[in-house]
Amino acid sequence: MKTRTNRPGGGVLARGRYAGYDVLAKRDTPSWNDATRRVLDARLAPREAPRYLDARQFATLDAVCARIVAQSEPRDARQADAEADAAAEAEVETATEAAAAAETAANEGASTRAPIPVAALIDERLLHDEGDGYRDARMPSYREAWRIGLAALDAHARAEHGRPFASLAGAERDAILRAAQRGALDGPAWRGMSSALFFSKRVLSDVASAYYSHPLAWNEIGFGGPASPRGYVRMDFNRRDPWEAPLAARDDGRADADAASPRRLAQPGKRKGNRDAD
DSSP states (O other), X not given: OOOBOSSTTOOBXXXXXXXXXXXXXXXXXXXXXXXXXXXXXHHHSOOOSOSSXXXXXXXXXXXXXXXXXXXXXXOOHHHHHHHHHHHHHHTOOOHHHHHXXXXXXXXXXXXXXXXXXXXXXXXXXXXXTOOXXXXXXXXXXXXXXXXXXXXXXXXXXXXXXXXXXXXXXHHHHHHHHHHHHHTOOOSGGGXXXXXXXXXXXXXXXXXXXXXXXXXXXXXXXXOOOOOTTTOOOOOSTTOOOTTSOOOOBOTXXXXXXXXXXXXXXXXXXXXXXXXXXX
């Protein structure tokens, strides 16, 4: 069952290793300052449509993101059936992939939270042209690399399957992305850009960065954010500040080793720091 907060964006409590943790509970505590709150509020704001990419580019980007960081999300039954039929007709779904999907569904549960809008976060970054601050000399500019790469992936899908990349079954998308990763995709649509470089420098880097920039992903990994002005005090291995995410108890009723109390793990001569909890 989803557990939502009443803060901007409506957080969902984490499951698994950090079960019950909600980083948005820190919003009005010393863990976050005004600058952090402004950035996170913007990151959590609803996005109805892309602001930089056109509809076709955004659909391709969204389909790419869904294969790089698979998320459990509610789907219309007809859409699910259509995808299943397409996979069956194309004979692209293997027993291994089916077993992995079943295991993932069993572990995560159905619709544990709303999906993180990874494509929208990348689109926002493109809108403001927020590149890396540096560029591989073999690559075009940040915006141009994404425009070329998305168009080339879509062109390859249409040439090979007769339909857009966003309309392909999951395994068909994976096959194209794996070919891009190997550098096996080329042709005029790539305009001289290596598909392997596009995959490593833009797809992997930007999709992972966008996903883990979102508070819902922070819940999954127990991250508390920048912690300014409070600051992190206990920086050594197996030590945590009391306001950080507590680890869920294991099946045997004990917490994992690194969930031990900072007070118990404190060593003589070490700074105690601020023990106030959020």
